Amino acid sequence: MGNSTGTLKPVKPNKPSKDFPLFPHATGRWAKKVRGKLHYFGPWDSPDDALELWLLQKDDLLAGRKPGGCRGFTIRDLANHVLTFKQHQRDLGEITARTFNDYKRTCELLVSTSSRNREVADLQADDFTVLRTELSKSRGPTSLHNEIGRIRVVFNFAYQNHHIPEPIRYGAGFKRPRKRTLRLARAEQSPKLFEAGEIRKMIGSADTQLKCMILLGINGGLGNADVGNLELPHCDLNAGWINYPRPKSGIDRRIPLWPETVQAIRDSVECRTSLKAREDADVVNDLPLAQ
Template sequence: MSEANSTPDAPGGKSPKPNKPYPDFPLFPHVTNRWAKKIRGKLHYFGPWRDPDGALKRYLEQKVALHSGRKPREDTSGFTVKDLANQFLNAKQNLVNSGELAQRSWDDYKAACALCVDHFGKNRIVADLGPDDFAELRATMAEKWGPVTLGNVIQRIRVAFKFASDNDLIDRPVRYGQAFKRPSRKVVRVDRAKKGPKLFAPAVIHQLLAVASKPMRAMILLGINGGLGNSDCGRLPQSAVNLETGLIDFPRPKTGIPRRCALWPETVAALRDALAVRPNPKDESDTDLVFITKYGLPWAKDSADQTLAKEFGKLLRSLKLGGRTGLGFYTLRHTFRTVADEAKDQPAVDYVMGHESGHMSSHYRETISDERLRAVSDFVRKWVLGPDVVAA
């Protein structure tokens, strides 16, 4: 606040300085007949001596901004961080309702918005936020998260604030500054290198298969046989699985990209075993699912609380397997891709994974033969089971 914002009772007058209204009063009487306080090495004035209550009120309104080194806003009304969170999440909820956005993604956006509200304050004016604010937020986030999570949350926050700009909720785009960026690819690579490869060795896969329940055994085999992830297994319909031909034709629920994979004899047998003990679903809409929990529910949920991930985590802990942190069911998909790439048929591997290649050739390629898919599948099978077992 500049000196011009408060007028002394008598400029240049010789009125004796008043005492503070009470000992803990945060302001002091300045010789210019105004209540003042030195903040970050600079004097700020809040009102005339005759109105200590008004001066205190003004100080409290501007306290956070001044102690943070920012210029306080004279107008405290406007579009707040809470307003932004509510309008942004309502818009995203509409996309969830129309099937254009996954509930899991909405939950992630909600967590990012809650972080902003908690850090900036629900009544903070969005237009008042500047580079220093976002730099401080990023530093706080970096203290508890690694580069990958940090980058993902930063991206979600930027999406939310861009929503305010794109929809004319604020007069100008938010100024993030140079600091509020996702970690560089180099930083992410270095972090991953420190943790080591995100892979399961064949011996570990054998251990998991040996102690897994029939449904879990089938899902583990789907993960390493065809790179199916948590949601893939949880939402796999029986209509997509042909146990006679040993093929799965199932677009990825996450992206809708077509996917087809050839099943190992071991995977076909495990699926038959799982279907034989499959409980009846509680909801008729789940009747076609391959996997149903003992409670009659799908293994996949729309939230971050994934049943398959939790149960697989219990299995890993029961075996007391050492190694890097962050291993889970999705590691089977990482392992499949890593090994399958050695088969030297990237288009076929992409098709099995449900990955959309950016290469121009993928635009013209309409299909890939089942023989090529089986070649990839057999290559990974030999790696997992060993050439002697496969030959037998």
């Protein structure tokens, strides 16, 4: 009787231990089925390496994400792209330095609260629900409202600039606080108002620069950024007017000045000119009135 010439199948090895999470697949590799799909972790003769690879990829696979070695556009990549774009906007004067710093902090937050090598396209609605829950522990309604807005801008940037194939799905758990919540939060705070007598005391004790700032605030309703960016060409001191478009919208804004405000601006310019040693009168015209 002739001998069989058929190829013998290799004998599957036993698991190295009872709690070894992988099984020997017929292809000669250690494998595990996760979420209905088989994944392989190396040859039978390297069970330790296979176990190490499983432990490295376990969290991603169980969450339905690509394992760590197959990364595409990551959160760190997104943060770098967004900040480069925002820096360009800042340099062109399209956004303020404060706005840029806000986005910088938001990007740092996103990188620090998840793996920086996490792929943006792998993010799920549950990830954003967890993020909102964590943010709400350290932020009030207004701060949370603003932070969620910036985070959405950051991730929308990824899709709008073709870094990911489809928009991020934030889910129902990543919404801004309702307007009613914001109103109630504001109502709980004490009014931030100064009485006329308090303002007079501040003006009386302020130096030249600060007096100018205070008067611009109460005369024209200018805020900190407005005063910091106001330049002399915006001011017609002889006629007693400021022509100063709103920085964000570009909408024209004409403000009639009180005589006290006109004098305060003149005094501020004189003070700045003295500090600059009167190098050139035109130089003062290019400087903000207050710094």
